[in-house]
Amino acid sequence: MRSVLFAVLGVSLAAACQAQTAEDSDVTEAEVASATAPDWRQVAPENLILIETAHGDVVIELNPDFAPNHAAQFRDLVRADVYNGIRFYRVIDAFVAQGGLQDDEVIGQHPTLTNENDRALSDAAFVPLGNPDLFAPIVGHIDGFAVGRSEVLDKEWLLHCPGALAMARDTDPDSGSTEFYIVLDAQRYLDRNLTVFGRVIDGMQYVQKLKRGDRAIESGVIQAPEVGDEIQSMTVAADMAEAIRPTYQVQAMPSQAFEDAKTAKRVRDEDFFYRKPPEILDICGFEVPVRQSPTED
Numbered sequence: 001m002r003s004v005l006f007a008v009l010g011v012s013l014a015a016a017c018q019a020q021t022a023e024d025s026d027v028t029e030a031e032v033a034s035a036t037a038p039d040w041r042q043v044a045p046e047n048l049i050l051i052e053t054a055h056g057d058v059v060i061e062l063n064p065d066f067a068p069n070h071a072a073q074f075r076d077l078v079r080a081d082v083y084n085g086i087r088f089y090r091v092i093d094a095f096v097a098q099g100g101l102q103d104d105e106v107i108g109q110h111p112t113l114t115n116e117n118d119r120a121l122s123d124a125a126f127v128p129l130g131n132p133d134l135f136a137p138i139v140g141h142i143d144g145f146a147v148g149r150s151e152v153l154d155k156e157w158l159l160h161c162p163g164a165l166a167m168a169r170d171t172d173p174d175s176g177s178t179e180f181y182i183v184l185d186a187q188r189y190l191d192r193n194l195t196v197f198g199r200v201i202d203g204m205q206y207v208q209k210l211k212r213g214d215r216a217i218e219s220g221v222i223q224a225p226e227v228g229d230e231i232q233s234m235t236v237a238a239d240m241a242e243a244i245r246p247t248y249q250v251q252a253m254p255s256q257a258f259e260d261a262k263t264a265k266r267v268r269d270e271d272f273f274y275r276k277p278p279e280i281l282d283i284c285g286f287e288v289p290v291r292q293s294p295t296e297d
Contacts, residue, residue, distance in 0.1 A: 039257040040249040041143065042293065043201070047071070048237035048248065049078060051203075053229055055210070058182075058203035059248065060165055063145055065124070066158050067116040067197035070167055070176070074197065077110070077178060078234045087228040091210045092220035095187065098168055099231060100179035107178050115173045116195045118157035121149065126156070127253045130262065131280050135159075135188040139283040141258075144250040144290070145199060146283050148191060158196035160187040161284035163207075165198035182207050186284040201248055201290045247293035261289050 043061050051058040064071040077083060083099070090098035101107050126147065128140040136148030139159070146159040158164065164183040167176035173193075182200060184207070200207060210229045213220040222228045237245050251258045266281045 038252045039255055040291070041252045043248045043250060045238035045240075045245060045247070046075070046236065047198075048246070049075070049198070050233075050235045050237060050240075050246070052232040052234075053206055053210075054232070055229070056203055056206035058206050059201050059246070060198050061144075061201050061248070061250070062165075062198040063143075063158065063196075065143075066119060066145070067195050069113050070116055070195050070197035073111070073113060073177070074167075074180065075236055078236055079239065081234075082178070083231050083234045085230060085232070087222075087230050088210050089213075089228045090181075090219065090221045091212050091228060092184075092215045093212050094185040095215070095220070096181040096183055097207055097210050098179060098181040098220075099228075100168070102179075110177045112175050112177045113167065113195070115169075115176070116197070117173070117192045118153075118155045121151070121154050121156050125254060127258065129281055129283050129286075130266070133283060135191060141253055141288060144201075144253070144288045155192075157192050159283060160190045160194075160196065161199075162186060163200035163204050164196045165200065166190075166194050166196045169194060184208065188284070201250065202292075249291050249293050251289040258289075262286065 047062040047064065049060040049062060051060065062071040062075065082101070086099060086101060088097050088099040089102050090096075101110075124142045126140050126142050126149065128138060133139040133148070136150065136159075137152070138149045140147055140149070142156075146161045146164075147156055148159055149156045160166065160183050162183055162185055166181055166183070168179035168181050169176035176195060211222060211226075213222040213228075217223060237247075251261060262281060265286055266279050268277050268279075
């Protein structure tokens with residue numbers, strides 16, 4: 001399995017904070033906390049799903065904090081081997097890759113879920129992106145997941161950015177159960193209409209290799225005799241022997257390293273840019289740094 005490694009250049013704010021006395025410091029408590037926080041967060045193996053395909057392995061982190069019932073049901077389906085051998089049967093370029101049981105009669109054997117499209121504003125460590133967004137009053141990140149927020153609505157929600165894992169459904173908002181999709185390109189108009197319950201943290205290049213259907217024919221469902229790419233297996237990392245279990249870390253937030261990662265993408269001072277781009281960051285265009293956990297020698 002190939003790891004996703006991101007080089008992050010950082011300047012420690014902690015040293016500057018220590019050089020100032022409490023009386024004359026202009027550094028806020030939040031900035032101090034950000035500067036001294038750990039740089040990486042370990043992904044819980046219960047929330048780590050491995051999808052084996054012919055192209056390569058795809059790694060997903062579930063988000064039971066935002067969508068506990070969806071994450072739990074998906075995890076249970078994985079453990080029951082429901083997805084082993086099934087296919088990505090509806091794949092539309094620049095839209096989504098959908099997989100699942102496909103047959104309505106088989107799908108009906110599984111319970112439907114009440115939507116978890118958003119939740120009340122929480123006290124989770126929300127880190128604002130730092131510039132305006134077209135679809136939400138404010139956007140940022142919680143634990144590496146792209147999040148929209150509205151104080152007027154008193155709601156927060158996960159975003160349909162590339163790599164987002166969400167539950168497909170019929171017209172009824174509470175009709176999702178087994179059919180899932182991975183977002184191939186940003187689909188922000190779907191935010192708060194379908195439940196996002198995870199995201200790809202490694203192997204997105206293999207998702208992009210999946211065989212496409214024609215959107216104009218049966219809404220992108222791949223037509224016989226052609227078939228979509230097979231999910232050879234799905235596994236919950238916690239169920240694997242520790243010796244072979246892959247482990248992943250996500251850039252911790254708030255942290256100075258995370259702020260530096262955003263600044264590196266927002267501020268383009270390289271000589272290549274003879275015309276300086278605006279210092280604006282797109283929430284779906286910024287990939288939160290992820291890496292496989294370093295091994296101990």
